[in-house]
Amino acid sequence: DAGITQSPRHKVTETGTPVTLRCHQTENHRYMYWYRQDPGHxxxxxxxSYxxxxxxxxxxxDGYSVSRSKxxxxxxxxxxxxxSQTSVYFCAISESDRGFEKLFFGSGTQLSVL
Amino acid sequence: SQELEQSPQSLIVQEGKNLTINCTSSKTLYGLYWYKQKYGEGLIFLMMLQKGGEEKSHEKITAKLDEKKQQSSLHITASQPSHAGIYLCGATLMEYGNKLVFGAGTILRVKS
Incomplete structure (x- = not known):
C-alpha cells in the first residue's frame, strides 16, 4: 500500500455538470498521474504532475484539467x-524522482455520466 | 495503447497448467512493467524489466525481456485460481519522452 486514496470511489453525474476527482498521497512523492481505463484500451x-x-x-x-497546489x-x-468520459479513473504515484517508474495505483473511481 | 500489443486478449486455463502472455512494442523500449489487476480494484505492480535478456521471477510468475524483438513474455507455472485477473504490460517508450503507456490487458481465468 503506497498510501494513495482516491475520492469519491463512485460517482454518477449528468452531462454538462462539472466533476472533480481527488487523489491524496501520504508519502510526498514528486510524480502523480491520472489515468482512465476503458475496455479494449x-x-x-x-x-x-512532477x-x-x-x-x-x-x-x-482534452476535456480534463488538473491542479496540484500541495x-x-x-x-x-x-x-x-x-x-464519453464515463470510465474508471486511476490515480498513481511514482516512487522514483525521475517519474514513470514502478507506479503504484489507487483503488480507482468509477464515474458514470448520464 | 496501439504501441503495445498484448496477446492473447483473454484465456481460460485449467488449474495447474502453464500459460504465457506476450507484450510487443512497436517502438523502442526503455523499460517494461507488468501489473496485475483484480476486478474492481487497482493495479498491483509485479515486475520491472529494463535490460535486454533480463528475466525476473516472483513466486510462480516469470517475466523476460527480448530487446531484439521489443517484446516481453509473462509466464505462469502451475496456475492457481489466485492467478486469475487482468494482466497489463506497461512501457516507457523513447518516442514519448519516457511516459508510461499500457497495453489493453489480458484477462486470465483459471478453472478449478
Missing part, C-alpha cells in the same frame, strides 16, 4: 462532463 494517461503547480498533458487530456493532493476536473 487498457490505461491511458490523462495528465501528470511537482506543486507543475503539470503536463498525457495522451487523452504535494499530497492532485485533482482532476471535468469542466463539463460528457458521456
Amino acid at each position: 487498457g490505461l491511458r494517461l490523462i495528465h501528470y 511537482g506543486v503547480k507543475d503539470t503536463d498533458k498525457g495522451e487523452v487530456s 504535494t499530497e493532493d492532485f485533482l482532476l476536473t471535468l469542466e463539463s462532463a460528457t458521456s
